[in-house]
Amino acid sequence: MPVTDAAADRALLEDAARAAGEIARRYFRARPEIWEKDDGQGPVTEADLEIDAMLRAMLTAARPDYGWLSEESPDDSDRLTRGRVFIVDPIDGTRAFIKGESDFSHALAVVENGAPLAAAIHLPIKDRMYTAAQGQGASRDGTVIAPSGRGDWDGARVLGAKSNFKPERWAQGRPPVAPAFVPSLAYRLALVAEGRFDAMVTLRASWEWDIAAGALIVTEAGGTAQDQRGRPLRFNNPHPQVDGVVAGTRAVQAALVAGLA
Structure with missing residues (x-):
């Protein structure tokens, strides 16, 4: 399969993150079922699991040669043999999601040989989408973003x-x-x-x-x-x-x- 460029992977991740947001909004403040993970790893909800399954199906269908690493999927050492890997958190901030707070996100990346190549972070309740592709800058909702430029840690x-x-x-x-x-x-x-x-x-x-x-x-x-x-x-x-x-x-x-x- 031909290697896709970073911009194509960014577009794929953005589409997938929006699809994750649709699922999250359906469960938000709707009392989803909750379980506690083993080894004190915190809670997981039925929304996390449904989003994980959707993302894995969508992303690996589009890029079958990429590896897979997700918080909510069993780890598979096969990913270590792949040049590119999806690294995904279906819901980052699950405790906030459970509480009905809006500061949770979907975090999706493609990593190539250890370095991030493309990324999307979506906050569905706040309707914000952050994306980046290697060598092509970063944006929020299509507008270029940049750090604050502060030069001193005093009061930062x-x-x-x-x-x-x-x-x-x-x-x-x-x-x-x-x-x-x-x-x-x-x-x-x-x-x-x-x-x-x-x-x-x-x-x-x-x-x-x-x-x-x-x-x-x-x-x-x-x-x-x-x-x-x-x-x-x-x-x-x-x-x-x-x-x-x-x-x-x-x-x-x-x-x-x-x-x-």
Whole structure:
């Protein structure tokens, strides 16, 4: 099969993300059935599972030579043999979805040899669509986006859970930033990419499906996204996690990485 270009994969992901949104809206605030995953991995709803099944059928039919990695599908080591892989979170922010809050998203990426190639993040209740393709920039609802341009971390608006800002995590104590929080990691990255926040940080090992799409959107917008030690983010790992994420304007992101203990 001929290799498709990044723009074609981006268009496919956008269509799939919109289809996911149609399913999510049907279940939203409609008391979907909920189960708890094993090993304390949190809740999953019938909406997550229906979206996962739809995305897998749609995407792998369109690109049968691509591998598959999703939060809600059993992992298959066959993906490690594929040059390109779909990395998908059917609903990022399931707890927010269950509560009837609108800050959940669908996060879809195509990764090629460890690097994101195309991405879509869709917030169906807010009716927002963020997309990117390697070398072709990033957009929200078709309009080009860019980070805030902030050059100093003093007072920077940084998205992250409260635990990330504990003084003991930082070489010189708590950083001089203004923290904020939204539940979806993918949405945090999108908000940084469009300049509504200056940076985001998560210091826990992070699942690839939460990060891959947003990492590309940030970097294509003109920001930087790395792990917490300042190393490039690589995806489709045998164990599909990365060592935390720090993303933002180039200056604020660099200051945050340098400031970590």
